[in-house]
Amino acid sequence: MNPLPIRLLFRSHNRRGLGHLMRGLNLAREIRRLAPSSEILFYTRSDSAELLCGQDFRYFIETDLQGTAHWPEVVRSFSPDVVIYDTLLPQDATQEALLPSAQYVYIMRKCQEARQQEIFQSAFLDRLDLILIPHTPEEFAHELPPSLAQRSFFVGPIVRMPRPEIQDRLREKYGIEERDFLLTSTVGGGGFEAQAESFFATVFAVHRRLYPALPHLRHLVIQGPNFGRSLSALDGMTVIAYEPEMIDLFVLSNLVIAEGGYNTVNEIRLAKAPAVFLPSPRNYDDQEERVRALEERGLAWVFAGCSPEKISQKVVELCSSESGLSEIKKRYAMDRMETGNRAAAEKIVGVVVR
DSSP: OOOOOOEEEEEEOOSSOOHHHHHHHHHHHHHHHHOTTOEEEEEESOTTHHHHHTTTSEEEEOOOTTSOTTHHHHHHHHOOSEEEEESOOOSOGGGOOOOTTOEEEEEOOOOOHHHHHHHHTOGGGGGOSEEEESSOHHHHOOOOOHHHHTTEEEOOOOOOOOOHHHHHHHHHHHTOOTTOEEEEEEOTTOOOHHHHHHHHHHHHHHHHHHTTTSTTEEEEEEOOTTOOSOOOOOTTEEEESOOSOHHHHHHHOSEEEEOOOHHHHHHHHHHTOOEEEOOOOOSSSOHHHHHHHHHHTTSOEEOOSOOHHHHHHHHHHHHHOSSHHHHHHHHHTTOOOOOOHHHHHHHHHHTOOO
16 A cells, blocks of 8 residues: 655745745755655745746745735645745744644754844744754854754755756757857846845946947846836846746856845856855845855855946956956866755655654
């Protein structure tokens, strides 16, 4: 008699960004490789779930934007074996809908110090069966409380892997030729409106300086599915509402301009793409700290608090230099990055008692 399929419920509280949902999808794909019959449901506030989950995974989009009104019914009706929280924990542990039979897993992404201490003090941690940290210990840099150490595992970055066949499709899709200098600019999900507006203002300033100076420039500007406006392309620029295969686009790119989100930074590093980072402030994580770590390795350039004019000038200098981009490529050839998708998926599947 075949065992019943594992039922996994991801609670991914994205609304403006995509980080929690994308990390969950990367995990879900790996879990499906280990347990092909597994039934997976995403609970999220993001309308992008329809686009991102597609036909592969079920999803429920919460319409209560200030709370989790439908969460108890989702838990009751789906009856999961495993419930997986990403980054955000319930505000009131005593009011959380719980199943005595379910295993509870937490993906504990690194947060700013004050926020991290709040997480360590959450009463909900007592209910968790497994804590997965999608960083190396050196990157996480916080000391775990003794009460969490036995249940916590550092698995490394959870990030989608590039695929050569997808890169071939992207070359055809966007008409990318060997002679082209491909510049890709991405703001991630695009839902942080003020930061996105500032980012795109700088990207457009860069393009105005770079386009006359760089023959065969192809500039793809990715708005992100949560960006509320529609940008008008300049000459030599292609504006794209959304591209699902970003890591493979990074592999093809001669240079990337990006903010500093967890998924974007890890995908750029895995793709070994030279990048200019324009980190922006967030409530929970420190984008500048994340991208400065790559800059210290000689793998990126970071411009924080600089004017669009200064950044534009620096990007033109980098792209016009014979050594600027090639030196980054040489250093990337020595860089090693271990992803945590498989290790995390194995831990999650392993908590299920059959």
